Amino acid sequence: TSTSFERHQLRSWYFNSSLESRPPPPPAPSSSPRPSSGVIAGAAAGATMFLVLLFAAAAALLVRRRRRQNIMEMEEDYTDSEDEGEPMTEIEMGTGPRRFPYHELVGATKNFTAEEKLGQGGFGAVYRGYLREPAGLAVAIKRLESSMQGKKEYKSEIKVISRLRHRNLVRLIGWCHGRDQELMLVYELMPNRSLDIHLHGKGTFLTWPMRMKILLELGSALLYLHEEWEQCVLHRDIKPSNVMLDESFGAKLGDFGLARLVDHAAGMQTMTAVSGTPGYLDPECVCTGRASAESDMYSFGVVLLEVACGRRPMSIIAADQDQHKNGGVFRLVEWAWELYGRGAILEAADERLNGSYNTVEVERVMVVGLWCAHPNPAARPSIRTAMATLQPKVNQACCELPVLPSKMPMPMYAPLSPPLTSGNVAGVSSSSSSTVQSLALTDVVGMSSMSTSTTSSKTSSSLLKHHHT
Missing domain, CATH: 3.30.200.20 (Phosphorylase Kinase; domain 1)
Structure with a gap:
């Protein structure tokens, strides 16, 4: 049997189980599941929100564009055609002054109480x-x-x-x-307000050193405007009420509402209307309509005299006190020039100083003031020369006091503008009384007519010669 083998062949197979069979799993769905109601609501809300944001963005863009158009129209309304039409929006691009909303300024002033x-x-x-x-x-x-x-x-x-x-x-x-x-x-804000309040109002009494400091600082501002900036700035309204004082009574010139820019080479600009304040306004501006650095110097000279003398440039005086027979109007320049001609210029010094001042400085200020207020614009000094004369240095012969005529000269210019009317004096500041304004304008017109009838002329050098009578 060790070499024998046996082969079997299976002809059929049958299997029977007593266990219960499981049902087959359900067939896989052939399509995607139906979305729930929450998903549908979310999609609808998202679409609605998108449309709302789209319409809001479009409305904001439209409002912004309309506002920008209104601003451009408004800037065109406020564009100065005399100054080459530069819109003020260009200023906003710089680092200087900024634009304030109206409500902020209302709140800052407590509704302008x-x-x-x-x-x-x-x-x-x-x-x-x-x-x-x-x-x-x-x-x-x-x-x-x-x-x-x-x-x-x-x-x-x-x-x-x-x-x-x-x-x-x-x-x-x-x-x-x-x-x-x-x-x-x-x-x-300037805590000590204007120079005018302390000279003529209920302000702080200004000693002579304080006054001298204020005048030199005012001259420094005018030197910058006339000669040190890229263009010549004509202020056209220099007066004590526009000289502001800080906490240490340092002077700062303000109110540039009448200012104009001219090239240094031009030196003069013709105005369409008279602008300024009677008493400080150069008579040439009234008669010829021309504003120049010399007209600013006239105003500066009047301020020098006013600070040193403590008197306003023009005032009404009673008939029984009228010593000059000029219609009852006191004129500071004429009064000081008369004292200068008599060699008694120090008598014009402010009596409230009670002699507590440097006589050399007071005389220098008043003589330079008369020099700047000279009736002939060509005889007036530049602001640089005036400042050098006010504060002379050692070995500066050019800064010696000028020798002025003993009598106030007549103005020497011819009117170039049409005759003075009520229409072209509307720009005159209303800070003075109407009576003083009318008297002032009458006076300068009279001076103009007298000057035009005079045929003789003198040079600037001859006007500085002193002839004692």
Whole structure:
């Protein structure tokens, strides 16, 4: 059997189980499941939100475009055609003054309450305010009238002073204007207000050293405007009420509403209307309509005399006190020139100083004041020469006091403008009384007619010769 083997072959197979069989699993679905109601609601909300945002963005874009168009139209309204049409929006691109929203200035001044009012100018009121940014910064807010002259001053102020940088100029912080809103200018607040208040009001008594410091700082500002900036800036309204004083009684020249820019080579600009304040206004400007650096020097000279003498440039005097027989009007320049001719110029010094002053300085200030207010514009010094004369240095022969005529010369210019009418004197500041204005204008017209009838002429050098009578 060890070599034998056996082969079996299976012919059929059968299996039977007593266990229960499981049913086959359900067939896989042939399509995607039907979305639930929550998914449908979410999709609908998302689509609605998208449409809402789309319409909101379109509306915002439309409003912004319309607002920009309104601003452009408004800027065109406030563009000064005399100054090459530069829009004020260009100023906003710089780092200087900024534009304030109207509501912020209303809040800063407590809705322009009377207790915050600092004063009233020719074309608007000035209020004290405190800004939110920078926090608590004290400012002076000038609220200009929406008249044609007010708009001109507003445009000129922004265009000129926003480009100037000098320690003796009032700093413009910002502005605000709108189509249906008032015109407002925001300046740094000067705690001691204006020089005029301390000279003629209930302010602090100014000693002579304080007065001399103020005059030199005012001259420094004018030197910057006339000769040290890229263009010559004609201020055209230099007077004590526009000379502001800081906490240490340092002087800063403000109110550039009448200012104009001219090239240094031009030196003169013809104006369409008389602008300025009687008493400080150069008679040549009234008669010829020409404004120049020399006309600013006339105003500076009057301020020099006013500070040294403590008297206003013009005032009404009683008939029984009229010593000059000139219609009852006191004129500071004529009065001081008469004392100069008699060799008694120091008699014009402010009596309130009670002799507590440097006589050399007082005489120098008053003589330079007369020199600057010389009736002949060609005989007036430049601001650089005047400043060098006010504060002479050692071995400076060119800074010696000038020798003026003993009698006040007659003006030597011919009128180039049409005759003076009520229409072209509208720009004269209303800070003085109407009576003084009319007397002042009558006086300068009389001076003009007298000068035009005079056929003889003198050179600038001959006008500086002193002839004692």
